[in-house]
Amino acid sequence: MGVLAMKYKVYLTGEQRQQLLDIVRKGSSSARAIRRAHTLLMASEGKTDKTISSTLHISIPTIERTRKQFCTESLETTLKERPRSGKPPKLTSTAEAYLIATTCSNPPSGYGRWTLKMLADRLVSLEVVDAVSESTVFRTLKKMN
Template identity: 35%
Template sequence: MKARYRIHLSKKERETLLDWIKTGKRKAQHIQYCHILLNSDESEGRKPPRMTDVADRYQSTARTVERVKKAFCDEGMSLFEAKERKTRSDKKIDARAEAHLIALLCQSPPNDAPRWKLQMLADCLVELEIVESISKMSISKLLKKMNLSPSKKRNT
């Protein structure tokens, strides 16, 4: 496999990576990345070993070695900085919406229906302007999480 990403570490980067390995106070994954990068370094006329040899030496895969090399080429040393966690922006139901859903389940279904249907619950939440839109599957998952069912009889 031909090397797509070639690593050329500066003296400072090399010293930093070696220091991180020696101290051992980094994440194990980062230390493994340091080893991979140091072994793949082509600066000062070094000839790096094949990706599969590097992968075998550090209990990894050739794909991981390639991924680390690509990330280093794209990001540099910021590869080792903490990444910002992504928050879920698609979550529509909060505690307020859950409370409204429970209150709906305690009421009798509209239009003289014998029991609540998932779509009826979804429509009611939208109609009451609690959520902008919601699917019946989201309602189903929420009821399952709360261990409720629209068809269960309750002692009232």
């Protein structure tokens, strides 16, 4: 059992317990909210992290984070979805505009059309981006149609 399991013990009021039971029974919330509700209900019943983990098929660190968030913040913030940042796009809107403008321009002399490699190299040579792969250029152009 982790250190957080000992430090953050879950105590639910009757109203909070009912709110969690409603989320679990109705099943209309997000899967993440339902899983967190199950976690908090089981934790308040005194179940160990290992038991919760094997029952709900989630990792012990996930259980510990859920306990911690409930104890340090509130039930509402524990249950709601927070946007996850994800990886920022390699090509910004400005870089996409350069890519499209380059694609629409005449290819270098001696070539009949632009290749993905030539377009990627042109974006780097113009210092629009530090580096870009041919597949990123392809995906961007495909998205733009």
